[in-house]
Amino acid sequence: MxxxxxxxxxxxxxxxxxxxxxxxxxVPTMGNLHDGHLAxxxxxxxxxxxxxxxxxxxxxxxxxxxxxxxYPRTFDTDCEKLRxxxxxxxxxxxxxxxxxNGLDTQTKVVCPYLTDVLCGxxxxxxxxxxxxxxxxxxxxxxxxxxxxxxxxYQQLIVIKRLIEDxxxxxxxxxxxxxxxxxxxxxxxxxxxIESDERPKVIILKEVxxxxxxxxxxxxxxxxxLESIAIERINxxxxxxxxxxxxxxxxxxxxxxxxxxxxxLGAIYTKKARLIDNVSVQL
Numbered sequence: 001m002x003x004x005x006x007x008x009x010x011x012x013x014x015x016x017x018x019x020x021x022x023x024x025x026x027v028p029t030m031g032n033l034h035d036g037h038l039a040x041x042x043x044x045x046x047x048x049x050x051x052x053x054x055x056x057x058x059x060x061x062x063x064x065x066x067x068x069x070x071y072p073r074t075f076d077t078d079c080e081k082l083r084x085x086x087x088x089x090x091x092x093x094x095x096x097x098x099x100x101n102g103l104d105t106q107t108k109v110v111c112p113y114l115t116d117v118l119c120g121x122x123x124x125x126x127x128x129x130x131x132x133x134x135x136x137x138x139x140x141x142x143x144x145x146x147x148x149x150x151x152x153y154q155q156l157i158v159i160k161r162l163i164e165d166x167x168x169x170x171x172x173x174x175x176x177x178x179x180x181x182x183x184x185x186x187x188x189x190x191x192x193i194e195s196d197e198r199p200k201v202i203i204l205k206e207v208x209x210x211x212x213x214x215x216x217x218x219x220x221x222x223x224x225l226e227s228i229a230i231e232r233i234n235x236x237x238x239x240x241x242x243x244x245x246x247x248x249x250x251x252x253x254x255x256x257x258x259x260x261x262x263x264l265g266a267i268y269t270k271k272a273r274l275i276d277n278v279s280v281q282l
Contacts, residue, residue: 001087017050034188036151048145054091058130098133117154
């Protein structure tokens, strides 16, 4: 695996690959990699000749500076994991490389409407940071494909809209949620879950699956289903950010005649914020 800290160095190598007719895939990450990230690399390898993974802890998408400072940096271990799954290039830029004129004056990419709801409502500015850094990474790498996980469902929908609106010539590949043995969605935030909470956090997946099953069985009283689910989570001792049934493409509140519905949820433990989702077709 070749490692680059500069955009110019990475572009030079990729230019040779593209001249050779190789298909390039990008997998953006913030590091602290787990098996879910590695599954994204393996997904990219299925359809591409060269896989580029980026590791950049993007300060622009953190609401609090202290959260950005506390985000785990595990570069050496991450490199070992990427080599183990055959990643070709790792792009590991500094903040100066990505934001040469500083964060305060950085030109930003805004995707309105889709970013004002769900996670965007409780994390103002987060998706603006995501869309900006993803746009920069796509411009640097200029891949044929980019792979994003379904776990961050709202992010996936926002990125798809970004690609469409700004005419990026890249195909977005979605990879299924990678889960722990008990079903908890893998996340870099899971290490914040305290030991006494760990057996109980699976309640998020349980209630989302329960809502999806009800919808498939013809129960379209979305508000009632959401209310019952929230009550069940509260009884386990967790605070609910949201449990919502949405149109899978627009993220509008689900309507009774929608054919594709995604149930999304976010809860707070003592130190972590966990998200999950499941989609159904009627």
